[in-house]
Amino acid sequence: MxxxxxxxxxxxxxxxxxxxxxxxxxxxxxxxxxxxxxxxxxxxxxxxxxxxxxxxxxxxxxxxxxxxxxxxxxxxxxxxxxxxxxxxxxxxxxxxxxxxxxxxxxxxxxxxxxxxxxxxxxxxxxxxxxxxxxxxxxxxxxxxxxxxxxxxxxxxxxxxxxxxxxxxxxxxxxxxxxxxxxxxxxxxxxxxxxxxxxxxxxxxxxxxxxxxxxxxxSFAHMYGFRPYDRNISPSESILVSISALGEGWHNYHHVFPWDYKTSELGDYTFNLTTGFIDFFSKLGWAYDMKTVSPEMVERRAQRCGDGSRPTAVWGLGDKDMETEDLNQLCPKIE
Structure with missing residues (x-):
């Protein structure tokens, strides 16, 4: 100090x-x-x-x-x-x-x-x-x-x-x-x-x-990947996310600060605060949760990211996981 x-x-x-x-x-x-x-x-x-x-x-x-x-x-x-x-x-x-x-x-x-x-x-x-x-x-x-x-x-x-x-x-x-x-x-x-x-x-x-x-x-402004904007200091830190109840997905958060999830990921394992808010939304105590469309996230990552997003979101970019193939594997039930 x-x-x-x-x-x-x-x-x-x-x-x-x-x-x-x-x-x-x-x-x-x-x-x-x-x-x-x-x-x-x-x-x-x-x-x-x-x-x-x-x-x-x-x-x-x-x-x-x-x-x-x-x-x-x-x-x-x-x-x-x-x-x-x-x-x-x-x-x-x-x-x-x-x-x-x-x-x-x-x-x-x-x-x-x-x-x-x-x-x-x-x-x-x-x-x-x-x-x-x-x-x-x-x-x-x-x-x-x-x-x-x-x-x-x-x-x-x-x-x-x-x-x-x-x-x-x-x-x-x-x-x-x-x-x-x-x-x-x-x-x-x-x-x-x-x-x-x-x-x-x-x-x-x-x-x-x-x-x-x-x-x-400190940690989440210095160490980690920057999948959404490589030109800013905030980064994605899984260790900070685990310890801070989901606040370590910091590159995403600084790009999209209005998203109540502070993350693109939907897994509560590394974002318990999102689960907390979702729980109270079911009780009617939390409402009007703002989020970002996948299309907006994709455009920003393609334009400004450091290329690490495919490893941050499992399955992204994997041809076997594309929507067309998933529709064939899991056809809609009429």
């Missing part, structure tokens, strides 16, 4: 010198969270009960839907609509993750997409892995980031009462849902010690959740 801070110490933008300064309170918080994570992993081996580790692991992935289906696909991109019970559930889950309030998260994500890999990108991948992963949170933002934040239309979130409520009460909700609730459950239900529960259910859980989310900004 400190290499990242030193490397980006001086930049020239618009004729003025930009000197990022370390936000010491934020840096101290990150050191505490990550150091406590390592200590929590140690406690998981030597003294904590197995149920406490299981609880922390389950909470990481359950709350993760608040990021993926909530702050990202719903509130940042409006790729589908949700009735108030689902929005309230997603706000609850998102608050457990501790990743600021919904409004701030969505604002920075919209800026990231609109000005990706420019000085206005909050976690500009051009500034290196460590900056895009975590350094952007502990450095003062580039002036272009601050100026572009003011230009992004956030009127839809200004009009959402659940987003407004979560933003207004965020400090109290963070304390209750990100710290007290996860730590209290093991202590109350299976008599875990407060010490073990705090470091496992707060530090370790919180740190792993953060780094899974960070990996979309």
């Amino acid at each position: 400190f290499y990242c801070l030193k490397k980006g110490a001086v930049e020239v933008a618009g004729g003025t010198v930009y000197k990022p300064r370390i936000k010491w309170p934020d840096l101290v918080v990150q050191i505490f969270i990550h150091g406590g994570c390592l200590y929590g992993l140690y406690l998981a081996v030597v003294s904590a009960k197995l149920l406490t580790s299981v609880w922390a692991f389950c909470l990481i992935y359950t709350s993760g839907y608040g990021i993926t289906a909530g702050a990202h696909r719903l509130w940042s991109h409006k790729s589908y609509k949700a009735k108030w019970p689902l929005r309230l559930l997603l706000a609850f889950l998102f608050t457990i993750t501790g990743q600021r309030h919904i409004y701030a998260w969505a604002l920075d994500h919209r800026v990231h997409h609109k000005y990706s890999e420019t000085d206005a990108d909050p976690h500009d991948a051009r500034r290196g892995f460590m900056f895009s992963h975590v350094g952007w949170l502990v450095l003062s933002p580039h002036p272009e980031v601050e100026s572009k934040r003011a230009l992004v239309d956030m009127s839809d979130l200004d009009a959402d009462p659940i987003v407004k409520w979560q933003k207004k009460l965020y400090p109290a909700l963070f304390a209750l849902l990100c710290i007290v609730f996860p730590v209290w459950v093991p202590c109350y239900f299976w008599n875990e010690t407060l010490w073990n529960s705090f470091f496992l259910s707060f530090n370790t859980r919180f740190s792993i959740t953060l780094n899974i989310a960070f990996s979309v900004n």
Whole structure:
């Protein structure tokens, strides 16, 4: 991290010198969270009960839907609509993750997409892995980031009462849902010690959740194939997709950010968030899911892709899998 801070110490933008300064309170918080994570992993081996580790692991992935289906696909991109019970559930889950309030998260994500890999990108991948992963949170933002934040239309979130409520009460909700609730459950239900529960259910859980989310900004902007647009940094990462509930199909997502699936693939195995949204659509809580036609995807991949799409979508380009042959093998039943 400190290499990242030193490397980006001086930049020239618009004729003025930009000197990022370390936000010491934020840096101290990150050191505490990550150091406590390592200590929590140690406690998981030597003294904590197995149920406490299981609880922390389950909470990481359950709350993760608040990021993926909530702050990202719903509130940042409006790729589908949700009735108030689902929005309230997603706000609850998102608050457990501790990743600021919904409004701030969505604002920075919209800026990231609109000005990706420019000085206005909050976690500009051009500034290196460590900056895009975590350094952007502990450095003062580039002036272009601050100026572009003011230009992004956030009127839809200004009009959402659940987003407004979560933003207004965020400090109290963070304390209750990100710290007290996860730590209290093991202590109350299976008599875990407060010490073990705090470091496992707060530090370790919180740190792993953060780094899974960070990996979309770093790993998925640097390593992998670019089947839909070879000229941009975001890439397809199956490892990030597995860990981040389907958010690693990042080349597709930056090309088609309005698609609620964030992927061309329909397999829930590597995109559990799509399954989550589809489940609630069957209940009538999610609706108006936006997606991209296969024809549009095909045209974009042919024109701009790096040629890797046939390996990303099994069967594409295989003459035995063409529509005419499939119609012969599986004739329509009249």
